[in-house]
Amino acid sequence: MTRVDDMRKALEATIGNLTPARAQELAKGFLEPGAAKEQIAKTAADMMEWSQRNRQRLRSGIQDEIKVQMRQMGVATQDELDALRKRVRELERAAGMTASGRKRNAAKKTPAKRASTRKSAAKTTTSGNA
Numbered sequence: 001m002t003r004v005d006d007m008r009k010a011l012e013a014t015i016g017n018l019t020p021a022r023a024q025e026l027a028k029g030f031l032e033p034g035a036a037k038e039q040i041a042k043t044a045a046d047m048m049e050w051s052q053r054n055r056q057r058l059r060s061g062i063q064d065e066i067k068v069q070m071r072q073m074g075v076a077t078q079d080e081l082d083a084l085r086k087r088v089r090e091l092e093r094a095a096g097m098t099a100s101g102r103k104r105n106a107a108k109k110t111p112a113k114r115a116s117t118r119k120s121a122a123k124t125t126t127s128g129n130a
Contacts, residue, residue, distance in 0.1 A: 006029045006030060017055075020044065023048045023051075024040065024044045026047060027044040028040055030043065031043060
């Protein structure tokens with residue numbers, strides 16, 4: 001295996017999922033033959049850390065690009081939807097509406113009250129004509 005092959009594998013490992021065993025193997029390939037176990041272990045640990053950072057950067061870059069593309073298409077973010085839902089709930093409460101969008105009944109009149117209200121309205125109307 002040539003140094004170029006070693007570099008290619010190392011770069012592929014930074015994008016993919018680098019395992020500790022694979023990091024050890026790559027570290028041995030980069031170091032001089034007969035390198036101390038501590039040196040190999042440290043190099044492998046450094047490669048694991050580097051791989052993790054690069055995967056996080058790549059993931060973050062992809063997420064950022066997705067957000068940009070979604071914004072350009074006019075798709076609302078979860079935060080925007082949550083803020084809108086909150087605002088609608090506030091407006092419904094202010095208008096005295098329930099979550100289903102129906103008006104809350106302030107105080108329902110009983111049939112007896114309705115009847116007495118009608119009778120008194122009728123008396124007022126007839127007594128006013130006489």
